[in-house]
Amino acid sequence: MNVATLPPQEEIRTTPVSERLRKFFSAYGLWIVLLGLPVFYGIKDLQDEGDLSRLGNNLFAGLSNGAIWALIALGYTLVYGIIELINFAHGDVFMIGSFVAVGMWGTVGLALTTGTLGLIAGLLVTLIVAMVVCGTMNVMIERVAYRPLRSAPKLAPLITAVGFSFILQNVGIVWLGSSQKGVPDLIKAQHVLVSVAGIDIHNSDVLALAVTAPLVFLLTTFVNHSRSGKAMRATAQDPEAARLMGINVDTTISLTFLLGGLLAGAAGLVYALYQTNVWYFQGFTAGLIAFTAAVMGGIGNLKGAVIGGLIIGCIQQISDNRIGAQWTPAVVFAYLVLIMVFRPQGLVGEETREAG
Amino acid sequence: MRSRTIVATGCLIGGLAMGVSACGSDSNNNSSGSGASSGSSELTIYSSLPLQGTSREQSQAVINGEKLALAEVGNKVGKFTIKYVSLDDSTAQNPGTADEGQTAQNARKVVQDKSAIFYLGEFNSGGTKVSLPILNKAGIPQISPSNTYIGLTTNEPGSEPGEPNKYYPTGKRTYARVVPRDKIQGAALVTTMVEDGCKTATLWDDKTTYGAGLARNIEASAKAQNLTIQDRQGTDKSAANYRSLASNVKSDCFVWSGVTGENGVQVFKDVAAANTTAKLYGPDGVAEEAFTNPKKGGIPADVGARTKLTVATLGVKDLPDASGVLDKFKATYNTQTVDPYGIYGYETMALALDSLKRAGAKANDRTAVLAALFGTKDRKSIIGTYSIDPNGDTTLTDYGLYTIKNGLPSYEKKIVAQA
Structure with missing residues (x-):
């Protein structure tokens, strides 16, 4: 029988290097990942160009681009939070929002020659119409394709969502054809409004942030403080308990889809004005990015969706500008993987039934 | 845990959808023999x-x-x-x-x-x-x-x-x-840029067989004609815009090797906005109204005025027959x-x-x-x-240079390419 030899006390107290590294990365890994690209390129810019204006331009363009992704991501996260469904059709509802907006420009007579006041009035009308159409459509999709499957296995509504996504894409093809379609640049999207410390602020940046910020504020206020918002949160936590407490769960879920659709409609208009082109497939691409943003931020969490959208916008701009556009999707998803590794619940944390 | 499983399943379905749409069948199950004769009238x-x-x-x-x-x-x-x-x-x-x-x-x-x-x-x-x-x-x-x-x-x-x-x-x-073939078109584009006084050029392609292949020919010809290619990028058709990429375009000239259907209009819009003085060039892949006519979703007129295109077709004045x-x-x-x-x-x-x-x-x-x-x-x-010729190529080598007028490609002159 061998007698075990105990290591000296000093060795027990000394933590192995690998363990210390693991602890370090657990504590700071997420920050290293998030700040890696901007810090690296910031240092490089200071060395090469002597200032940070290039990085500033990247980040500001990223925020305005990301604001659109955030609006769409909110729709994904709202629906996921309440019924744990990835609404694949949501991106295509956003695409229909763009198409409705572009159609409305013609109806209300918006053109390149329209004056500023006429343009603002016309765009407001367009915004309302696009939001109402998309909100209504989202509610109808829920009523037709998801509600009958409420007690079915989880994969059933997932597949009907994919089905509705394809249906809407085909509606888009019939509507405006199957190629990217340039639309009038009503707001002179790339006109530099003002330059601050070498950072160019374009008309399109102002538009994206001016539409997104109030809508996000209104949404969070509604969800956090209104009676219906509380009903939404209660339903998200426990639908059965919410029902027992007198909440009409079906109506609450419909309301959630309505809110998601309204935001998608607004995002559709902003996208058309910002990018000056629309096409039937934009919803698929944007939907994938927005869903990634929602997961990155923490699925089911409104703040997470917004933060995820803004971060992805910044990563895309930095990658496009510094690494090469062909690498951008890989860089974005590498970020997603790393963030999930360090923080599986997303940056802000999940707000789902399982997550609590 | 269950929610993460659903998210993972969702990602998988999304990925599969992308994969399916990106992959085409190239199976080949024909049974006819080589050189078959119909025997029919x-x-x-x-x-x-x-x-x-x-x-x-x-x-x-x-x-x-x-x-x-x-x-x-x-x-x-x-x-x-x-x-x-x-x-x-x-x-x-x-x-x-x-x-x-x-x-x-x-x-x-x-x-x-x-x-x-x-x-x-x-x-x-x-x-x-x-x-x-x-x-x-x-x-x-x-x-x-x-x-x-x-x-x-x-x-x-x-x-x-x-x-x-x-x-x-x-x-x-x-x-x-x-x-x-594109050896000639690549040379024609570079010849035109050099004639227009370009010393440096940015070259983007649409990553298609045509676009990437032509871009390689443009690069080779640029080297031969002392035109410096400052930046070479491939673009993604489904990108929402190319503004960040375009902000790197600092050269005298920009050439896009691609087709309209690969989001060519957005590429030109974004590059023209980012570099307001660069001369713009495109190949026959964009010589169509969907690209040249703003009323049909093409590039705006002010961008069209800065753009020149090469097409294998000569104008009527150079095609008397x-x-x-x-x-x-x-x-x-x-x-x-x-x-x-x-x-x-x-x-x-x-x-x-x-x-x-x-x-x-x-x-x-x-x-x-x-x-x-x-x-x-x-x-x-x-x-x-x-x-x-034995390879199947034509022995013709002349290319036509087109500008954009009234939303349409308009023939300017024959390019004798410096291959």
Whole structure:
């Protein structure tokens, strides 16, 4: 029988290097990942160009681009939070929002020659119409394709969502054809409004942030403080308990889809004005990015969706500008993987039934 | 945990959807033998072009030209009656270009038709990469009205490893084209930029077979002509915009090697906004109204004014022999303008019919027709006098330079490329 030899006390107290590294990365890994690209390129810019204006331009363009992704991501996260469904059709509802907006420009007579006041009035009308159409459509999709499957296995509504996504894409093809379609640049999207410390602020940046910020504020206020918002949160936590407490769960879920659709409609208009082109497939691409943003931020969490959208916008701009556009999707998803590794619940944390 | 499983499943479905849409079938299950002879007095000439999306108008021009040439001979060559069948190689989901799955389907359909004697297409080089091996196995002669990708016929710089032999599984050539290959177009674009005073250029391509191949030729020619390529990028069709990428364009000139359907309009808009002084250049892949006409979703007029395009077609003033055909074209199709590809469509069919005529009584024998096609020498045509070399390339080398006027490509002059 061998007698075990105990290591000296000093060795027990000394933590192995690998363990210390693991602890370090657990504590700071997420920050290293998030700040890696901007810090690296910031240092490089200071060395090469002597200032940070290039990085500033990247980040500001990223925020305005990301604001659109955030609006769409909110729709994904709202629906996921309440019924744990990835609404694949949501991106295509956003695409229909763009198409409705572009159609409305013609109806209300918006053109390149329209004056500023006429343009603002016309765009407001367009915004309302696009939001109402998309909100209504989202509610109808829920009523037709998801509600009958409420007690079915989880994969059933997932597949009907994919089905509705394809249906809407085909509606888009019939509507405006199957190629990217340039639309009038009503707001002179790339006109530099003002330059601050070498950072160019374009008309399109102002538009994206001016539409997104109030809508996000209104949404969070509604969800956090209104009676219906509380009903939404209660339903998200426990639908059965919410029902027992007198909440009409079906109506609450419909309301959630309505809110998601309204935001998608607004995002559709902003996208058309910002990018000056629309096409039937934009919803698929944007939907994938927005869903990634929602997961990155923490699925089911409104703040997470917004933060995820803004971060992805910044990563895309930095990658496009510094690494090469062909690498951008890989860089974005590498970020997603790393963030999930360090923080599986997303940056802000999940707000789902399982997550609590 | 369950929620994460659902999220993971969602990601998987999304990924699969992307994968499925990105992959086309290229299976090849034809059974016809090489050099088959129909033995029939009725022969069929197929055309396979993208009839949906941004290339629709150019494809229609090709079809009109082909039909006109066929109508001129009364749909007959010798004792043989010729039937014309137009196929669409694009799909609603993949418009404006050849969809790989649909193109393979078209080629297999033609292979199964014993009366098939010619296949006129594809419009896009990427499509021909798919249809050519299928048709080659069956020995069906193929002529493209528009392919310029170098690797379809030669292994010159700009081609990929294994090209062009991998497109000819029988080892025999069955493919020809009536437009000069991209070696010439690349040189034409660089020659134009140098003539316009460009010292530096930014080169982007759309990552298609055509776009990436042409870009390699532009790079090679730029090196030979002392034009510095400052930045070389590939663009993603589904990107929402290219603003961040465009902010790197600091050169005198910008050249896009791609087609309209790969988001070409957005590329030019973003580059023009980011660099307000750069001269802009594009190849024949964007020489269409969907790109040039702002009313049809094309680039804005101010961007068009800065843009020059190269097209394998010369203007009427440099094609004296084409005027008669152009008059017929206008009268037949009740149009004031003729898309340059209408002329090439006409010549594609005329070359096919000429080959059948030279095959004589053996015009229903694909082997004899192929011999006649590759025996084309000093053919006097509406696009000039040319021969088909053993690779299947035309001996024509002139390119046309176009500017954009009133939303349409407008011929300026002939470019004698410094290859």
